Amino acid sequence: MKTVKILIVLLTALLLSCKENTLKKESKHTAILNLNVFPEKGLVDAHSIIKDGRLYVFCGHDESWDTEDTWRMNRWEIWSTDNxxxxxxxxxxxxxxTYIGDxxxxxxxxxxxxxxxxxxxxSNKNKDTGVMVADSxxxxFVDALGKPLLPEGIIGKLHPYDPEIYEENGVYTxxxxxxxxxAATLNNNMISLAEKPKSIIVLDENGKDMWTADKPCIFKRNDIYYLIxxxxxxMSKNLRGPYTFKGASLKEGHCNVFEWEGQYYALLENKDISLFYRxxxxxxxxxxEDGTLNIPRDDTSYPANGRKWDFDISEMGWHSVEGSNLIWNKNKSIKGEILGNTTIESSRWLLTDLKKHDTLVLRLKNKSAATKAMVSLASYTSKGAFWKNNKPLNWEKAVNIEIEITANDINFKEYLINLEEYPELEVQLERLRITPALGVKEGSWxxxxxxxx
Structure with a gap:
């Protein structure tokens, strides 16, 4: 009997040890979700490589949060992590x-x-593609050619940019x-092509050639190649296709896929501050089980629910238009002295659906005699490349909403605006303006x- 009890104790200890090890293993491999990895840094177009247990991510950098007309990207940045x-x-x-110049x-x-x-x-914008080389x-990195690897005209009138490199069995494509x-095979020197580029066919659900978008993402899992x-x-059984369209992928754009500790991950573009500062x-x-992507029901893009500024990090996304300075307070706010008719303004192209998000919240501390403030919303209907017709915003067509506020506040007061009461608002929010203290020429906000x- 004593021997049996000892065996039971040992077996129980073994089971508990196995359970503990399993839990540790599961904890180690718990999938990570981060909808905004580098807030307010303007980093985007992330592409990765794993070396010696570190993930290196190469990102483009959006030049300014106040850009209005196109993607102006003034450098690439390299970041790394081991977790x-x-x-x-x-x-x-x-x-x-590089040959791009300034x-x-x-x-x-x-x-x-x-x-x-x-x-x-x-990519040199959407014009051509170059290549650099480094020992780490x-x-x-040094420009390997001093000119494009994929020059304009190499695929006719289409644009040879947004490269994606795939290696298999020592062949680099x-x-x-x-x-x-x-797609084209690269020579062993990696800075020249071994063949003329050939088209990759993507078929829709009816078996017809399909128009896609920019930035292809290629990876393989089991025996299936994926194009995102x-x-x-x-999906396809062959690297060069034809690929068959399957449906929706994860929300957000410009994808890069890597595997980390047995888990596949996607790096994706979001709209952190606005269309042009991401x-x-x-x-x-x-x-x-059949290899298709399993998209979670709660998959969302960032910012997920409307748009929010809480000024945790900086004043980014807002500047003074007139009548005030605008500075960031380390207590997580923005503030300014009233020096006349005071107006502050957000970045442009906020990409916020006003039919799905119907409440504007403003927390204001009004240190003046003003009893009214005004919020102005410029909106638009999104059709195609709406930003290309980049005329100065006509604020006379904006929806101006006056709100009653208390004077000479000691604490912050929260004001709510029901946007459903303003049917003249169009679908998408373009820009916001706030006049925090109407009709006064002194004080602060x-x-x-x-x-x-």
């Missing part, structure tokens, strides 16, 4: 380090290693293009929250 949580900035690559054309690229060398393939993923994709673009994806999300990528909910 997908804590990040270290490693280096920068400037357009002046132009904000640092669009998307891709990074890959071969024989101890690291090759950074980069941290750089420094460069994919690129927008709308229609092309702008919230959609296709950020990066990390989302786990799941699969069904402070705001610690502005949101569309």
């Amino acid at each position: 997908l949580i804590n990040w270290k900035k490693e280096n920068e690559i400037l357009p002046t380090d 132009k904000p054309n640092c669009w998307a690229g891709d990074i890959i290693e071969r024989d101890g060398k690291y090759y950074w393939y980069f 993923p941290k750089g420094p 460069i994919f690129f293009g927008a709308g229609y994709y092309f 673009w702008e919230k959609k994806y296709a 950020g990066i999300s990390i989302k786990p990528l799941y699969f069904n 402070e705001i610690d929250k502005i949101s569309i909910e």
Whole structure:
């Protein structure tokens, strides 16, 4: 009997140990979800490489949160992590380090290693594609050609940019293009093509050739190749296709997929501040038994619910238009002295659906004799590349909403505006203006929250 009790104790201890080890293993591999990895840094177009237990991410940098007309990207930045949580900035690559010169054309690229060398393939805006080389993923990187690897005209009138590099069995293939994709094998030197680019066919559900978008993302899992673009994806048994369209991918754009500790992840573009000042999300990528993507029901893009400014990090996204300075308070607010008719303004192209988010929240501390404030909303109907017709915003057509406020506040007061009461608002929010103190010429104001909910 004593022997039996000892065996039971040992078996119980063994089971508890196995359970504890299993829990530790599950904890170690718990999938990480971060909808905004680098808030307010303007980093986007992330592409990754894993070396010696570190993930290196190469990102383009949006030049300014106040850009209104196009994607102006003034450098690439290299960041790394060993846990997908804590990040270290490693280096920068400037357009002046390449044949691009002093132009904000640092669009998307891709990074890959071969024989101890690291090759950074980069877009010169949407014009062409170049290549740089380094001895480390941290750089420094040197322009390998001093001219494009994929020059204008190589695929006719289409644009040879947004490269994606895929390696299999020692063969390196460069994919690129927008709308229609092309691929070519790279020579062993990695800075020249072994063949003329050939088109990649993507078929829709009816078996017809399909128009896609920019920035192809290619990866393989089991025996299936995946092609992802702008919230959609296709699958194939062959690297060069044809690919068959399957449906929606994860929300957000410009995808890059990597595997970390047995879990697939997608790096995605988000709209952190606005259309032209973006950020990066990390989302786990799941699969069904048949290999198709398993998209969570609660998958969302950032910012997920309307748009919110709580000024935790800086005043980014807001500036003074007239009658006041605007400074960031480390107590997580923005404030200014009233020096006349005072107006502050957000960035442009806020991409917020006013039919789904119908409440504007303003938390204001009014240190003046004013009893009214005004919120102005400029809105638009999104059709095609709406920003290309970049005329100065006509604020006379904006919806102006006056609100009653208390004078000479000691504490913040919260004011709610029901946007459903203003049917003249169009679908998308373009820009906000706030006059925190109407009709006074002195005093001060402070705001610690502005949101569309």
